[in-house]
Amino acid sequence: MDMHSTLLVTGATGTTGARLVRRLAEGGHRVRAAGRRATPVGGAGPVAFDWFAPATHEAALSGVAGIYLVPPIGDPEPATVMLPFLDRARRAGVRRAVLLSSSLVPGGGPGTGAVHAALAETFPEWAVLRPSWFMQNFTGRHPHAESLRDDATLVTATGHGRVGFIDAEDIAAVAARALTDALPHNRDWVLTGPGTLSYDEIAATVAGVTGRPVRHRAVPEAELRERLARELPAEFAALLAGLDRMIAEGAEDRVTDAVERVTGRPPRSFAAYALAHREAFTAAAR
Structure with a gap:
């Protein structure tokens, strides 16, 4: 992903999102920080975004090449709102998507598992982060x-x-690489x-x-x-x-070496x- 691409971070004021926004902005990337309120985060341009308000999606996606996807908090069936958004993002020209899931949820499993399974079918460049x-x-x-x-x-x-x-700083570090590395990861990472x-x-x-x-x-x-x-x-x-x-x-x-493999340093x-x-x-x- 080149330095001139706009990257959309959903959940931009959250635990991993805020840390990711800061890392991307400090690295010179163009970042759009999406949240329910258009709140400036780490110097990134803010945009109002709500999973349950499709009217907010078009402006958030305009000109975006890559997305960090944080599922709606507390929703046991996030695919209901996320899958239509993924389709809309693909049609808007998004090439790369990175999904925050969970170590206990495999592709096709419950909750974010359905979104995980759809990611590779929707985008040519993708990664799923499954942190502990x-x-x-x-x-x-x-x-x-x-x-x-x-x-x-x-x-x-x-x-x-x-x-x-x-x-969460280690999760954000992996997310930043997954969004910006020249070659897409096209896999899931169990992070511990x-x-x-x-x-x-x-x-x-x-x-x-x-x-x-x-x-x-x-x-x-x-x-x-x-x-x-x-x-x-x-x-x-x-x-x-x-x-x-x-x-x-x-x-x-279980312990994995994913953080070190992606970032070059231990967690x-x-x-x-x-x-x-x-x-x-x-x-x-x-």
């Missing part, structure tokens, strides 16, 4: 971060299952950090950098589903609780991330 769980879940506005700050507690249905937690950790070990790491007694409380899947449903749609709460069960069964206990460890963000684990960080 974000380290930012423990420091941002995620329920895990809230419970760490409020109660020094993590509540999951993961048991002793292990996860290759990844820093350098090792796997259980939530007990996450709690111990946070306790070590903060000096607070932090614990992981393991609960049954049904209890977690009910807990999540207080704040989320029931179907989405069930999906998230089911992912925790899959972690407990070992589905996320950040959770120990390094926690040390750099130790103030974010306390109530004073609000």
Whole structure:
């Protein structure tokens, strides 16, 4: 993708989108930052964009050669709105698309799996990023971060299952390469950090950098589903609780070299991330 191409980043104020916009802009690329409000991000030109408002799609796509696709948050069936958009993007002249999916969702699987499967059929140049769980879940506005700050507690249905937690900065670095490399990747990448950790070990790491007694409380899947449903749609709460069960069964206990293969450097460890963000684990960080 040449330096004069316009790149559209959806979810531009989100966890990976904002970091990607900054990287692309700093690299001299023309970036259009798309969000529900036309909010300037990292010096990129903003544009209003809403997955559920097709009237916003034409302006967002005008003159665009590549797109970073972040599915609508909390939607268990994102293909309903995303597949028509992909077709519209192809007809508008978009050549390359990079989709943010999940490590536990293969092409053709549930949720973003249907979008993943359609990508190669729609665009000549494509990549799917399938990251493991974000380290930012423990420091941002995620329920895990809230419970760490409020109660020094993590509540999951993961048991002793292990996860290759990844820093969103590493995801953004891979996304930037997938969007701008001269040769398209035309594949999916399962992205992890350098090792796997259980939530007990996450709690111990946070306790070590903060000096607070932090614990992981393991609960049954049904209890977690009910807990999540207080704040989320029931179907989405069930999906998230089911992912925790899959972690407990070992589905996320893996490490890949994808970050290093794409970017040329190893991914950040959770120990390094926690040390750099130790103030974010306390109530004073609000």
